[in-house]
Amino acid sequence: xxxxxxxxxxxxxxxxxxxxxxxxxxxxxxxxxxxxxxxxxxxxxxxxxxxxxxxxxxxxxxxxxxxxxxxxxxxxxxxxxxxxxxxxxxxxxxxxxxxxxxxxxxxxxxxxxxxxxxxxxxxxxxxxxxxxxxxxxxxxxxxxxxxxxxxxxxxxxxxxxxxx
Numbered sequence: 836x837x838x839x840x841x842x843x844x845x846x847x848x849x850x851x852x853x854x855x856x857x858x859x860x861x862x863x864x865x866x867x868x869x870x871x872x873x874x875x876x877x878x879x880x881x882x883x884x885x886x887x888x889x890x891x892x893x894x895x896x897x898x899x900x901x902x903x904x905x906x907x908x909x910x911x912x913x914x915x916x917x918x919x920x921x922x923x924x925x926x927x928x929x930x931x932x933x934x935x936x937x938x939x940x941x942x943x944x945x946x947x948x949x950x951x952x953x954x955x956x957x958x959x960x961x962x963x964x965x966x967x968x969x970x971x972x973x974x975x976x977x978x979x980x981x982x983x984x985x986x987x988x989x990x991x992x993x994x995x996x997x998x999x
Contacts, residue, residue, distance in 0.1 A: 840998075842998070843998075849996060849998070850998055852994065853887045853888065853994070853995060853996075853998060854887065856887060856991055856994065856995075857883050857884075857886070857887035860883065860886075860887075860983075860984070860987045861880070861883055863983075864879075864980050864983050864984070874959060874962065874963030874966060874967055875959075875960065875963040875964075875967065875973060875976070875977060877959060877963075878902075878905070878956045878957065878958075878959030878960045878963060878977075879956070879977070879980045879981070879984075880956075881955065881956030881959060882898060882902070882954065882956045882957075882980075882981065882984055883984060884956075885898075885954070885955075885956070886898070886984050886987070886988045886995075887995065887998075888997070888998045888999050889997050889998070889999050890988060890992070890995040890996065890997060891997050892997075893984075893985075893988050895985045896951065896952055897951075897952050897953055897954045898954055898981050898984060898985050898988075899978070899981045899982055899985055900947075900950065900951075900952030900954070901947055901952045901953065901954025901955075901956070901957030901960075901981075902954065902956075902957045902960050902977050902978065902981040903952070903978070903981075904943055904946045904947050904950065904952050904957060904961075905943050905957035905958060905959070905960030905961040905964070905977075906960060906961070906964060906974055906977060906978070907946070908939045908940075908942040908943035908946060908961040908964075908965075909939045909943070909960060909961035909962065909963065909964025909965045909969075910964055910965075910969050910974075911939070911942065912935045912936075912938050912939040912942070912965045913935070913939075913964055913965045913968065913969045914969070915935070916931060916932070916934075916935035916965075917935070917965075917968075935965050936962060936965055936966060939961040939962060939964070939965040940958055940961060940962055942961070943957065943958050943960075943961035944958065960977055
């Protein structure tokens with residue numbers, strides 16, 4: 836049984852370079868985009884993994900589109916269950932909170948699959964919005980981070996290859 840991927844053993848420099856580039860890009864993005872919610876930051880960490888470990892799957896439509904769908908799904912159920920007519924009922928019980936969380940994930944999945952914007956970390960964006968709350972700052976931060984990752988992916992294209 837091998838612990839390390841055989842491709843890594845043949846070409847460790849590529850793995851180390853792409854991991855280092857991911858560190859630099861995340862430092863640049865997070866330096867300018869303050870993400871107050873850990874759930875949202877983790878979804879963008881997942882996007883960073885895809886950009887730097889599986890760049891062929893990091894298409895702008897999926898990266899930006901997926902997070903946009905996640906924002907829409909999470910926002911819909913956040914406003915419906917936590918600020919709208921159901922807010923008072925939701926505040927007093929666990930079932931409706933859990934239902935809102937689950938519905939945001941389900942809607943995000945169906946919307947991403949029918950719009951060809953599948954991006955796994957974007958489901959965490961939907962869940963983060965509905966669990967942590969909505970603000971213009973969060974929405975703009977997520978979109979700017981997704982766009983920034985897309986730009987960095989494009990700029991570094993000749994240095995990136997699929998590692999997985």
